[in-house]
Amino acid sequence: MKIKYTVLENGLDFVLCSINNLMIATEDTIDEYSKKRLIKYSLLHLSSGIELIFKSRLFKEHWTYVFADMNKAKKELLISGDFHSVDNNTLFSRLENLCSIKVEQHDVKILNNLRKRRNRAEHFDFNEPILSVESLIHKSISILIKFLVENYDVNDFCDEETTLFTEIKDAMRKLTKHYDDAKAIAQKMLNQTGLSEYAVICPECQEVFLLRDDNVKCYFCGYEDTGESAADNYILNIMGIDGYSTVKHGGEYPLYECLQCGKDTFVLDSENERAFCFSCDFDCDVKELKFCSDCGSLFYESDGKGIGICPNCIEYKLGKDD
Incomplete structure (x- = not known):
């Protein structure tokens, strides 16, 4: 046989x-x-x-x-x-x-x-x-x-x-x-948490049951982590972007300082057209975000009628004029 x-x-x-x-x-x-x-x-x-x-x-x-x-x-x-x-x-x-x-x-x-x-x-x-x-x-x-x-x-x-x-x-x-x-x-x-509208895709089970705060938690698979680690895991597992390879080849790693809480846990997911922080509940459409033409920092511009410069740079220019 x-x-x-x-x-x-x-x-x-x-x-x-x-x-x-x-x-x-x-x-x-x-x-x-x-x-x-x-x-x-x-x-x-x-x-x-x-x-x-x-x-x-x-x-x-x-x-x-x-x-x-x-x-x-x-x-x-x-x-x-x-x-x-x-x-x-x-x-x-x-x-x-x-x-x-x-x-x-x-x-x-x-x-x-x-x-x-x-x-x-x-x-x-x-x-x-x-x-x-x-x-x-x-x-x-x-x-x-x-x-x-x-x-x-x-x-x-x-x-x-x-x-x-x-x-x-x-x-x-x-x-x-x-x-x-x-x-x-x-x-x-x-x-039951009353926060279901803020749930995002979990980087572990890839179901939309993850709530974000100082510590994140998935209500489906039980995944718990810090905002910093969860943001990196999301970029790797959901977006398929490896931080080391991206930086090595001169690419842009899509992690930024949050416009609401100031922590470096704000992920820009262009493919899904969403951006959200893993340390607070801030999220928005990627179309509402711009990169400052002067300093390169990310800023929020919901109406799309700005001049492409972040508030800090505008304030600085106005200060110089005074």
Whole structure:
């Protein structure tokens, strides 16, 4: 007897294993220790499964596309498995450039976040809110199912692939109810604070249940942090911007001094057209913000009828004229 899987079948099997672990972890009878292990292995298996499924689409287009260096692609290396396969970043660019398959940037950020957490769980200490990891797993599986439906003809699946795909869809329907129930409870708790209108996306679970103050708290996954750390996590996990790489390459890190509380926790999220502070409840539309043409500082200009100079510079110029 041999263990034999197609690339796609192997990936789907990993994903189904991930979902099964997550389903068991949500049962009320599971103790805390077992729950942690099940969630951890759900994360590990899902990341491996998604990577295999994406690579299987490259492989379907042409077998050389799965090699890190396509110039060194050889059939005998493919058969033996003795080669370096394409990395995650190159994977998305090859799907777009060689297969005409574009994975939306929002989805890429979620999948990159999944991979980063997988790396931490596999190679380092791991300290994450369980619901945060569960939320990431849910979002990633939804992206995967959409990818399969849009970029594969499921009628071409072999019997084993079809069975696995059907089981994945059925299991996800059951999990979604549990997940929706958890969000409904979180919404009720958030509403009780009377501050639900100030909630923003949590950088850990990526659900809109995070309230901001001197210390931030997510009413869904339980994430708590300082404003400074939460702002950096938001920029990294939600906006996909790494501070070190951005500064190294001369880019602008979107973190500024808050116009209300004065702390360096004001995030400018241009993609979502919002700007908000992680140390107070100040937020606004990015169109209401300007950079001073004289000093370069950020300032608030809601009517759009200003002269492009911040109040401090205007005051300074008026003072000089006196």
